[in-house]
Amino acid sequence: QVKLVESGGGLVQAGGSLRLSCAASGGAFGSYTMAWFRQAPGKEREFVAAISWGGGRTYYGDSVKGRFTISRDNAKNTAYLQLNSLKIGDTAVYYCAAARDSLSYRGLQYDYWGQGTQVTVSS
Numbered sequence: 001q002v003k004l005v006e007s008g009g010g011l012v013q014a015g016g017s018l019r020l021s022c023a024a025s026g027g028a029f030g031s032y033t034m035a036w037f038r039q040a041p042g043k044e045r046e047f048v049a050a051i052s053w054g055g056g057r058t059y060y061g062d063s064v065k066g067r068f069t070i071s072r073d074n075a076k077n078t079a080y081l082q083l084n085s086l087k088i089g090d091t092a093v094y095y096c097a098a099a100r101d102s103l104s105y106r107g108l109q110y111d112y113w114g115q116g117t118q119v120t121v122s123s
Helices: none
Strands: 003-007 010-013 018-025 033-039 046-051 058-060 068-073 078-083 092-099 117-122
Touching (some): 018 117, 033 068, 058 068, 078 092
Antiparallel strands (some): 018 078, 033 046, 046 058, 068 078
């Protein structure tokens, strides 16, 4: 059973940056695809980014391309999401997820989820 714990969320002004972390335990972290999703109040869950087990391939949602960067450190069992040029529309709870499967934007393909971390972007 893989446990995922997100951290790094907070309140930031538009145009600012944050770095989210996702610490994994209880499984072979280096064998999992890792991803970030987000959900804003009243909206459906949205795919943000995913990274392959070795870090060589990444995949981004259209709304964050060029602003967010996903990365991972398998030695630390941790995945990251760097959020730059934040917009008010980026306000959401951000969730980290792990999959035994290959890169995907589909939430249903992810086997483990964290509890989420709140990101709030103010004007």
